[in-house]
Amino acid sequence: MNQKRYNQIRRRRKRIIKRIAFAANFMVMAIMVILLVYLGNEKSSKSGMGSSRISEENVNIENSQKTVEQQSIISPEQVSEFARPFLDKMDKCKKYVVCLDAGHGGDDVGAEGRSGQYEKEETLKLALMVKEYLESAGVTVVMTRKTDKKVSLAERREIAENCNADLLLSLHRNIYEGTEDVNGIEAWINNSRPADAKKISERILNCVEQEVPGVKNRGVKWGTMDNVNENYGVNKVSMASLILETGFMSSVRDSKLFEDYLDEYAKGIAKGVLESI
8 A cells, every 4th residue: 555545544534533532522512411401400390399398388387277266266146146245344345455375385285185185275276266255345365376386484474464464364274183083163363362363263263154064163272283382374473364274184074065065165254254344
């Protein structure tokens, strides 16, 4: 083979190698671009799914909270009928502020009933109903909680003080370990036995007794269950205050009464407050 022919073949081989190298580089670049686009879409899709999931969870939480409040709704006819006897004292009622405290909440579930229900759930249902009845007569009601959330004792007292409440009314359910025979409603006030708190407590207990058939009235107590010289946190405020124990969750009788006559409990509590104004 002469030198000229050899040089032609050599040049042709170089051109082919360059073309193959260019094609290979182009394919690598194209694959990289495709991968980047694919990964970007995958990340965006996952992010969108996460946002959708978070949004869905938020909606579920809001719906859950609305459901709790919806359970407390009373018909306009019931509210109107309830408020009618108090129309003549509407002016007084409009000047009265009640801080309504649904006991426990959040991870503080309170007592547990025989059927697995929690005190925090029952106090909230009751409080929301009492609120409606009180407001129907013109009373200003400030809630320490409207949903299932934890509120410390200090926060509850602060809410009552900041709204200049005339009354701090804390709603609870009771429990007695060992026997279901102990039953009934009772009120706890400061161990100094202030006259206003005692009067309101007696009135509420009497009204609940009138509204709820067969409920036992255990009367007004002061201090704490363990020490008459101590006070429950809710009763360490500047206004009249009381803890209302609306029956024992350990008692089949009380649990049945609370379930069947929840509206009557709410009416009796609201009446007791209104008759004390």
